[in-house]
Structures are given as structure tokens and as C-alpha cells.
Amino acid sequence: MRIGELAERVGTSTRALRHYESLGLLAARRTSNGYREYDEDDVRVVREIRTLVGIGFALEETRPFVECLRAGYETGDSCPASVAVYRRKIAEIDDCVASLAAVRERLSSAVSGGSLDGGVPEPLCAFTPLR
Amino acid sequence: MRIGELAERVGTSTRALRHYESLGLLAARRTSNGYREYDEDDVRVVREIRTLVGIGFALEETRPFVECLRAGYETGDSCPASVAVYRRKIAEIDDCVASLAAVRERLSSAVSGGSLDGGVPEPLCAFTPLR
DNA sequence: GCTTGCCTTGACGTCCGCGTGAAGCTTTAG
DNA sequence: CTAAAGCTTCACGCGGACGTCAAGGCAAGC
Numbered sequence A, B: 001m002r003i004g005e006l007a008e009r010v011g012t013s014t015r016a017l018r019h020y021e022s023l024g025l026l027a028a029r030r031t032s033n034g035y036r037e038y039d040e041d042d043v044r045v046v047r048e049i050r051t052l053v054g055i056g057f058a059l060e061e062t063r064p065f066v067e068c069l070r071a072g073y074e075t076g077d078s079c080p081a082s083v084a085v086y087r088r089k090i091a092e093i094d095d096c097v098a099s100l101a102a103v104r105e106r107l108s109s110a111v112s113g114g115s116l117d118g119g120v121p122e123p124l125c126a127f128t129p130l131r
Numbered sequence C: 001g002c003t004t005g006c007c008t009t010g011a012c013g014t015c016c017g018c019g020t021g022a023a024g025c026t027t028t029a030g
Numbered sequence D: 001c002t003a004a005a006g007c008t009t010c011a012c013g014c015g016g017a018c019g020t021c022a023a024g025g026c027a028a029g030c
Helices: A003-010 A013-024 A042-055 A059-070 A080-111 B003-012 B015-021 B040-055 B061-070 B080-112
Strands: none
Touching: A003 A042, A003 A059, A013 A042, A042 A059, A042 B080, A059 A080, A080 B040, A080 B080, B003 B015, B015 B040, B015 B061, B040 B061, B061 B080
16 A cells, blocks of 8 residues: 555554654555555554554654564564563653652642742653653 | 853853743843843742743743732732642643553553553643653 | 953754645546 | 646754854953
8 A cells, every 4th residue: 555545544644654764663665656655564563653652652662662563573562672661661650650749749739828949850750741 | 140140040041041031031121231130039030930940830831920920929929820820730730640640551551461552542641841 | 452251142953743835756537 | 638636855844942153242350
């Protein structure tokens, strides 16, 4: 299939797919006229990327999962490198939740009359799951 | 005092101070040679900004606090508009923690053998306290 | 006079994940 | 045959909070 069909099937844009390719996350065969040509394996790769990004992973962080799929494994998280990323992410979430809890504390005490002194400018959240 | 001294006293850069000025968060008198001249009130304003930013506020969100100080109140959160921002932030944190907990769930179940299906691509965290 | 250091105003660079044209192919439908 | 759709690469835009030159003015010590 070509890029437009792939984009539609996984629910993203052709621009995003070309972006993934530019990062080396997605590789495409080319037809004689220069069009990109994809197969079902590519669908799985892109689905993996989209799922992880939807969760809050940076594109670079999806690389181990993509390589795992490319290596022929059933799922992107069949490889130790992927599991390691999972664990790192979980740790980041824990740190993030902890610092958010601390900030929440400071804010709610400030609301009830406390003073918001210029406390610790900690690293805060490294986990950034925006939309 | 001039911009360099102010920057040093509050622990930031002259570039940041000029940036705050460009956003209208900080106002400076000028000496005859064009140098910016600050007083103790400005120190308080910048400290307020830095504290809030350190907590994870966007610069725009510090505006009510700055205006509150400018209006002559003791602290930046003496005004209802500031307290409203506090409450909004607390709500954002709660939402953020909730979605992080959900993501954590999915990840830890994936680590222990589950499948990371492409679930809901929710808004996730709107609160982004990076460093 | 000269150097050093602080100040001034631009204005571009950074990081990320694409969005959004622009200009020009190819392929397909009518 | 032509128009529309889909494809190609190139390249700037965005949002946030500044960093980092660049090119020059001002004040003070030797």
C-alpha cells in the first residue's frame, strides 16, 4: 500500500509517517515512480509507535520497540531493551507523581493561607505526556 | 540596581529578565544612559515569578500574581485571581496524577506479560512541570 | 588611551512532533 | 484530453522560555 492508505489505516497523517521515516523509525520500499510502498509489517510498526506516543513516549523512545518488531518478534515489547524502557518510564511516572504531590501540597497550603516560599527548584517531572 | 545585580540576587539571567519585561511582567525605569533601573519591589516581583515557574507555572499564569503585587498587596496570592489560578493548578495536578496512574497501570501490566493495546489517546497531562 | 566589564537592542537557535504550504511529478476517473 | 487526486522533496511555522551571538554604547581603573 502507499503512504496515504497507511496513514488512514493507522489513523495518522502522511506527514507524520514521513517524519518517522526521517528519524529512521520507518523504512519504505519505493516503486519505480518513487512512491513509498508499505506492507503489513509496516502497519504493525506504525501502530506500535502510535500506541506508545499516545501513552506519552517520545519518538526516540519507541525505537527499541520498533527494532524489536523489525527483528521479527511477535510484539514490540518482546525484547529486553523495550522492557527496560517500560521500567524506566514507570520510574519516571513515579518520580513525577511524587513531585506533583509535593507541589499539590504546597499549593493547597498556600490556598489555605500558607506562604509559598521559593522552595526547592527540583527537577520536577521528566515525564511529559502532553497531547 | 541594574539588571545584572537583579539577576544575580534572584538567581536568574539578564536574558530572562528582559524576557519577562517583553511579556509585560516586569517594568523598569531607565537611567539617563538607557540602563534599566530596578528597586526592591521588582526583586519581589521576580522572586514571585521564579517561585511559580519553579513550581511549574507558565509565565502567563504568573501574571495575576505579579499584578497583585503591583497593586500593593503584601503577597502575590492576596488577590482572588491568584487564588483562582492556584485552584486551577491543583485541579490540573489531580487530573495529571490520575492519567499518570492509568498509564502506570498499563505499563506495569505490559511488563508482566499483558498486551499494550492502543487504548484511549486521552488528553493526558496538561500540567507540564519540566525543568 | 586602553582595556575590562556591564549595559543596550535585535534576531536567530534550541527542542519536538508534526502542520502547512509550495512547486512539480504520476496516476486515475470521466 | 483534462481535471482531480495522490505522490514527491524542500522548507518554514508553532509554542515556551529563554540561550547565544552580534555590534555597539557607557563607566571606571591603570
